[in-house]
Amino acid sequence: MRSLPQAKPNGETTKVNRGKSRTRLWFLAHSWLAMPIWVFLFFVCVTGTIATVDKEIMWLIDPTVRAVHEDGAQRKPINAIVEDIRRQIPGAAIDSIAFGEPYMALRVRFYAPDIASGVAWVNPYSGEVQRVAQGLNFSDFVVALHGWLLMPWFGGTAIGWYAVTALGFPMLGSAITGMVVYKRFWRAYTQPRLRLSQGARVFWGDLHRLAGAWTLWFVILIAITGLWFMVRGIMYDLHMPLGVEPPDIPRREAPLRVGGDPLPVLDLDGALAAARQISPGATPNYLALPEHALGTITVYSRSAFPLLMEGVWVHPYSGDVVATRDASIARPVEVISSVNASLHYGNFGGLWVKLIWTFFGILLSTMVASGTVIWLKRTAQAARKAEQQNETLVAEAAE
Amino acid sequence: MSAVLSRAGRLWRGSCFHLSALILVLPLVAFPQYFKERAAPPLGAHILPARQVGPFTVTLAEYMAGPPRTGDYGRQFKDFTLRIHDGYPDRIRTAYLRVGKPPNLRTLGDIAHGDPNRLHGEVRIMEPPRADDSLWLTLEEWDGTLHHAAWPLGEVMTNANLIP
Numbered sequence: 001m002r003s004l005p006q007a008k009p010n011g012e013t014t015k016v017n018r019g020k021s022r023t024r025l026w027f028l029a030h031s032w033l034a035m036p037i038w039v040f041l042f043f044v045c046v047t048g049t050i051a052t053v054d055k056e057i058m059w060l061i062d063p064t065v066r067a068v069h070e071d072g073a074q075r076k077p078i079n080a081i082v083e084d085i086r087r088q089i090p091g092a093a094i095d096s097i098a099f100g101e102p103y104m105a106l107r108v109r110f111y112a113p114d115i116a117s118g119v120a121w122v123n124p125y126s127g128e129v130q131r132v133a134q135g136l137n138f139s140d141f142v143v144a145l146h147g148w149l150l151m152p153w154f155g156g157t158a159i160g161w162y163a164v165t166a167l168g169f170p171m172l173g174s175a176i177t178g179m180v181v182y183k184r185f186w187r188a189y190t191q192p193r194l195r196l197s198q199g200a201r202v203f204w205g206d207l208h209r210l211a212g213a214w215t216l217w218f219v220i221l222i223a224i225t226g227l228w229f230m231v232r233g234i235m236y237d238l239h240m241p242l243g244v245e246p247p248d249i250p251r252r253e254a255p256l257r258v259g260g261d262p263l264p265v266l267d268l269d270g271a272l273a274a275a276r277q278i279s280p281g282a283t284p285n286y287l288a289l290p291e292h293a294l295g296t297i298t299v300y301s302r303s304a305f306p307l308l309m310e311g312v313w314v315h316p317y318s319g320d321v322v323a324t325r326d327a328s329i330a331r332p333v334e335v336i337s338s339v340n341a342s343l344h345y346g347n348f349g350g351l352w353v354k355l356i357w358t359f360f361g362i363l364l365s366t367m368v369a370s371g372t373v374i375w376l377k378r379t380a381q382a383a384r385k386a387e388q389q390n391e392t393l394v395a396e397a398a399e
Numbered sequence: 400m401s402a403v404l405s406r407a408g409r410l411w412r413g414s415c416f417h418l419s420a421l422i423l424v425l426p427l428v429a430f431p432q433y434f435k436e437r438a439a440p441p442l443g444a445h446i447l448p449a450r451q452v453g454p455f456t457v458t459l460a461e462y463m464a465g466p467p468r469t470g471d472y473g474r475q476f477k478d479f480t481l482r483i484h485d486g487y488p489d490r491i492r493t494a495y496l497r498v499g500k501p502p503n504l505r506t507l508g509d510i511a512h513g514d515p516n517r518l519h520g521e522v523r524i525m526e527p528p529r530a531d532d533s534l535w536l537t538l539e540e541w542d543g544t545l546h547h548a549a550w551p552l553g554e555v556m557t558n559a560n561l562i563p
Contacts, residue, residue, distance in 0.1 A: 039420035093515045111514035150426040155468055160425060241471040248510070254492060257541035263488065291512035293492045375416075 023181065030177035033170040034368060035375050041171075042368040044164055047146035048222075049361030052346050052354055054139035055104055061138075064131035065105050065121045075124045078268040078287065081106065084127030085120060092120070096288040096298075097268075101351065105130055147229075157233035165230035171223035174371075178212050188213030201377050208370040211363045218360040219367070225344035232337060243334060247313050247323045248294045255317055264317055266290070266297065271314040274321050275299035278312055290316045296323070303327065306348040307339045442480040442517055445557050449484070452538055453546030455491065456484040459536070464557045467524040475524040477556060480517050481536070487515050495537040496520035498528065498552070507537045528552050530561040 034041055050057070058065050076084075078097065085108060086092055095109040105121040112118060121131040136144065144150050149160030179185055194206045212219075235242060255264055272284050281304025288298035296313040303310050303326065310326035327335045342348040346357025443460030450457060462478035470476045481494060495501070497508025511518035522534065530553040538546040552561055 035416055037419040039417055040422045041419075043423060095513070111516060113516050116514065116517070145426055149422070150429040152429060152432060160429075163422060163425075239469050239471055239473050251493075251504070251507075255541075256543060257492075261541075292510045292518075293488065294510060295512065372416075 026177050026180045030174060030181050031375055033173040033177065034371060037167070037170065038368055038372045040163075041167055042365060042372075044146060044167055045361065045365040045368055047142055049358055049365055051139075051142045051146045052357040052361055054142045055100060056351070056354065058138050059103060062131075065107075066130075067103055067105050067124050069123070069125035073125045076127050078272065079265075081122060081124065081127050082266075082268060085110070085122060085129060088129040089118075089120060089132065092118075094289055096286065099124075099285045099287075156237045161233045162230065165226050165233060168223040168227035168230065171219055171226070175216060175219045175223065179216070182209055182212060185209070185213045185216075201374070204370045204373045204377065208367060208374055211367050211370065215360055215363045215367060219364060221343055222364065225340045228336065228340045229344070235333070240333075242337065244311075244325060246288070246291070246296055246298050249296060249315055249317075249322065251294060253315070253317065254293055266316055267319055268297065270319045271297040271299055271312075274314050274319060275301060275312040278321055278324055279303070279310060279326065282310055302348065307342040308335065309338045309342075442482055443478075445555075447550065447555065450548065452536060452548040453544075455486050455538060455546065457536065457538075457548070458482040458484070459534075459550065459555065461555050461557060462519075464559075466556075466559045467528070470521075476521045477524055477528075477559075479511075479520040479522060479534070479555070481511050481520055482517055483538070487518070490540055491538050492541045493539045494518055494520070495535075495539070496522045497535045497537070498522060498524060498532055500533070500535055500549070501537060501547075507539070508535065528556060528559065528561050530563050 055065075081097075082094060085094060089110065089112060091112050092110040093112070095111060097109075098107040100107060106124050108120040108122050110118050110120055115132075115134060117134070119133045119137065120129045121133070122129050147161065147164060148158040149163060151158035151160030182188075188210050192210055194210055195202050232242060257264070266289065268287060268289075272287065275282070275284055279301060282301035284299050284301040286298075286300040288300075290296055295316065297316055299312045299314065301310050301312070302308075305327075308327050311324065312321055313323040314320070315322050325334075327338070330338075346353050441460075442458060443462040444464050445461040447459045447461075450459075458481070460480040460482075462480050467475040467477045479496060481496070483491060483494065487494070493507075494511040495508035496511055497506070501507045509520055509522050511520040513519045530551065532552045533549040534552060534555050536548045536550075540546075552559075
């Protein structure tokens with residue numbers, strides 16, 4: 001227990017006391033940044049943590065989204081998969097195919113006469129449509145809950161988007177004030193301390209400081225990337241373009257066709273091959289079919305430098321590459337957004353990176369919870385005591 | 400009286416830091432609306448009677464009533480939905496929508512795209528729309544044959560404060 005700074009009768013304070021009162025201010029700031037919003041912050045941290053492995057949770061609970069196959073089986077070509085889907089869902093017009101992680105079934109968005117926006121989960125080895133779904137799935141739901149509290153988007157950025165992204169400020173503030181009030185916090189890296197047997201207050205205090213030191217990089221990363229999402233929300237509200245429109249081909253390059261001739265068939269494997277040729281180190285993860293007869297095939301890939309994404313647009317009839325978009329030609333805002341999203345989601349390096357993000361997400365949620373517990377146990381009790389003794393509340397400085 | 404007040408004060412002090420939980424009411428309130436929006440929607444808020452365009456029957460719908468919306472770079476757009484009852488994309492290659500009669504083959508308009516059963520047309524509105532302007536639809540068959548139809552803007556843009 002530290003002695004509390006005492007004001008001298010004439011109102012002056014000693015040098016030591018001034019240092020202490022500054023510490024107290026930092027400590028109060030640290031408490032007040034997150035305390036009044038702790039439920040909301042905790043909710044966003046927990047849903048964000050779940051969102052880091054949203055697809056993996058689906059994989060666990062729903063066998064129809066898995067890419068189950070025999071050992072040594074080969075993935076089918078996409079052209080054959082498209083044939084399979086059309087055979088299994090009559091009248092389906094395919095909008096896009098997302099590849100996801102290797103263990104996930106292909107997520108195929110499609111339209112059908114009675115389905116406005118359907119999703120088919122297709123086994124990439126057998127071409128079997130394992131499930132047809134409509135509306136939100138678990139992943140969409142968690143992302144919407146985390147990202148904008150399910151609030152509607154009516155012509156502008158949802159209010160929930162701003163509410164969530166604004167949490168970047170108190171998070172960043174908590175990280176900075178935490179570094180100040182937790183003196184020599186780097187000792188937690190070399191001499192971690194978590195006392196289990198000295199009561200709840202000591203345990204929660206140790207846990208908060210230990211997790212705080214180890215998650216520092218993650219808190220700052222999530223806060224800053226979160227704030228960039230706010231910038232994007234503002235840009236959207238200001239009608240600033242956030243990406244590029246897929247290019248169209250000239251009208252004269254569409255094939256002429258007379259009644260009875262078969263419709264032109266798109267070579268999606270050819271488009272993927274063209275994209276791979278443009279950028280051999282990149283990994284295609286999304287393929288969009290042309291939105292109309294003069295539209296191009298879109299291939300999005302994760303770049304060789306995995307925080308970046310790149311796009312290739314392929315002529316639907318000739319198979320030539322019509323346009324490309326990568327970090328060397330994209331506007332800075334696109335490049336930043338690409339890196340930003342990868343860092344925020346932790347989806348740039350397969351399952352292990354995702355699990356690291358999940359782990360630190362759990363720690364981050366623990367920070368909010370333990371901070372609240374400490375505040376309730378220590379500061380609130382101190383306040384009650386101070387009130388009872390009819391004295392000024394003086395918060396105890398952090399160790 | 401003062402006892403009640405002090406109890407209220409204690410209650411407030413005890414719970415005021417948990418009040419941010421109230422923000423979680425927002426997703427609960429938004430919840431049903433969210434799913435309603437995602438369910439198979441009608442063509443639009445204002446569906447016009449089906450009409451014949453060349454050999455094809457089409458239904459046009461104003462997606463949402465009201466003035467044009469602002470898109471990228473502050474450009475003005477009006478959204479329409481188009482159902483071509485039979486023939487897309489088997490016989491019709493492209494459907495174009497445009498305010499004003501297309502002056503030539505290179506400016507037929509914005510290409511209706513997406514779901515073949517309910518094509519989406521984002522029509523660029525270049526100047527304040529007038530009630531006596533028209534929305535022109537051009538259907539182009541795969542052999543290049545064109546079919547046109549036009550609707551007065553007053554019919555396809557409701558509550559849009561059109562210039563009379």
